Amino acid sequence: MSLLERAVSRRDRPPAQLAEVKYFRFHLSTASLVSGSEGAFYVMEALSRAYSLGKETCGCRLSMKHFFSCESNKDKQRWIQAALNCGPLMPALSPLKSAYESSDGDSELLQLGCIFQDIETLGGCEAHCVVHGKLCPVPGCDLLVIGSSCEDLSKANPRKETQKFVFQQSNSLGSSAQTYHGFTSYVAAHSPGLVTYENVGGLEEQIGAHAQSNLDVLMQTMKELGYSGQPLRTDASSFGLPARRLKPFLEERKEKSAKAASKSPKSSGNCADQHMKFAEAEGLRWGQTYPQEPKLNPWFGTLTAREQDVLALSRAQAPDAGFRNVSQSLGRVHTASLCKDTKKRVAPTMLPGQLLFLELVKPPRLMLDQEALLFQGFPAPQFLKLVETEGIDVYECSAAASGSVRKRSGPGRKWLTESLTADLAGNAMALPVLLAIVQSAVASLLFRPDSRASTREETADALSALGILADL
Numbered sequence: 001m002s003l004l005e006r007a008v009s010r011r012d013r014p015p016a017q018l019a020e021v022k023y024f025r026f027h028l029s030t031a032s033l034v035s036g037s038e039g040a041f042y043v044m045e046a047l048s049r050a051y052s053l054g055k056e057t058c059g060c061r062l063s064m065k066h067f068f069s070c071e072s073n074k075d076k077q078r079w080i081q082a083a084l085n086c087g088p089l090m091p092a093l094s095p096l097k098s099a100y101e102s103s104d105g106d107s108e109l110l111q112l113g114c115i116f117q118d119i120e121t122l123g124g125c126e127a128h129c130v131v132h133g134k135l136c137p138v139p140g141c142d143l144l145v146i147g148s149s150c151e152d153l154s155k156a157n158p159r160k161e162t163q164k165f166v167f168q169q170s171n172s173l174g175s176s177a178q179t180y181h182g183f184t185s186y187v188a189a190h191s192p193g194l195v196t197y198e199n200v201g202g203l204e205e206q207i208g209a210h211a212q213s214n215l216d217v218l219m220q221t222m223k224e225l226g227y228s229g230q231p232l233r234t235d236a237s238s239f240g241l242p243a244r245r246l247k248p249f250l251e252e253r254k255e256k257s258a259k260a261a262s263k264s265p266k267s268s269g270n271c272a273d274q275h276m277k278f279a280e281a282e283g284l285r286w287g288q289t290y291p292q293e294p295k296l297n298p299w300f301g302t303l304t305a306r307e308q309d310v311l312a313l314s315r316a317q318a319p320d321a322g323f324r325n326v327s328q329s330l331g332r333v334h335t336a337s338l339c340k341d342t343k344k345r346v347a348p349t350m351l352p353g354q355l356l357f358l359e360l361v362k363p364p365r366l367m368l369d370q371e372a373l374l375f376q377g378f379p380a381p382q383f384l385k386l387v388e389t390e391g392i393d394v395y396e397c398s399a400a401a402s403g404s405v406r407k408r409s410g411p412g413r414k415w416l417t418e419s420l421t422a423d424l425a426g427n428a429m430a431l432p433v434l435l436a437i438v439q440s441a442v443a444s445l446l447f448r449p450d451s452r453a454s455t456r457e458e459t460a461d462a463l464s465a466l467g468i469l470a471d472l
């Protein structure tokens, strides 16, 4: 007789019968840092919906509950609040009707839907929340999503802090270091179960003689905090998006915007020289009169002279390119858009401030900011429709009527603008990639139904069993 059998045979009572349960219901709390457009909220909705549809086959019903966001930009805070107030895109199909709704009483214990202002304060118990206008408790969460500020690390940034371990500095120009410290202090204090961290290719760049990267610093810190992880390098176009994302970029941008540059006599002189040389090298005639089609296209008239020139030269050099980023300098305007494997057209990475001329639509035109957001997987048309139908105030005045003296009467500045949408699109996470990663992480979890706390009798029982084992 084995030790276990002998121990069991001496039990006074038979083992409790396991209740027959068809499926279990679980809630996972989620939160996002540097939330941006809060696309993670819709990723969690999609995941919850998938689990609710598959409860018969997967044996459990899982729903993701958004606990809080953290964003320092005022307009982005309003965008996030609008998303949370509107709730899921398909409430009838979503297990959760709104971000604040709770079926198990969590909302009584926690104030859900907080938007914290400053990531660096999240290591504490309380932090300033812009939704409730006070210090709110900083909750823990099961799943944390962070899309770190990538200014200092991005290869697209000519001022990036090369040859430096940005994460080891106390602060950095583009605030990547501050974001990083805020993030690690939150993780250290509140220990989220799962962490998804999105950044750019520059994170992996090796620095110094020891061939270490900021990614190594991040991995080491997480290890010290008790986490194990796996870095992934993904291209959004492999996950069903019509655009590339997280592909290393070797480009330099000196101009803030093409329009500003074209107004400067000095840079327009440089441009003309550059364009002339380019045309010569490509065997093209520079300064040729534009064909009739662009003149008839009203979108062409919205371009500056420099952008028109860039477009014409790019068309002559690569007539088949599907997308031309006319805000770029020559040589970086277009890339091959036809994917040889899938025979599908793939747009380049959406970047902040880019002007993408779409050749694949008739007549060709500039990409709209909403479309750029859609190209990241963000459900922009549905979100903007909800904002309208839910009557979300898109002016900042009424929301900011916090007793301060208002000089103007009538509606204030509009926060929901094309430029905000463009900024969010350029910095957004590729949502199908996030969905795939979160899905894999959740699938790897071992779910166990809630066990009630042991009674005193059961504890005594267990201890006596241990005593028996010790006597054997």
Ligand SMILES: [Zn+2]
Pocket (backbone or CB within 6 Å): 111, 113, 114, 115, 129, 130, 131, 132, 133, 136
């Ligand atoms: Zn709050």
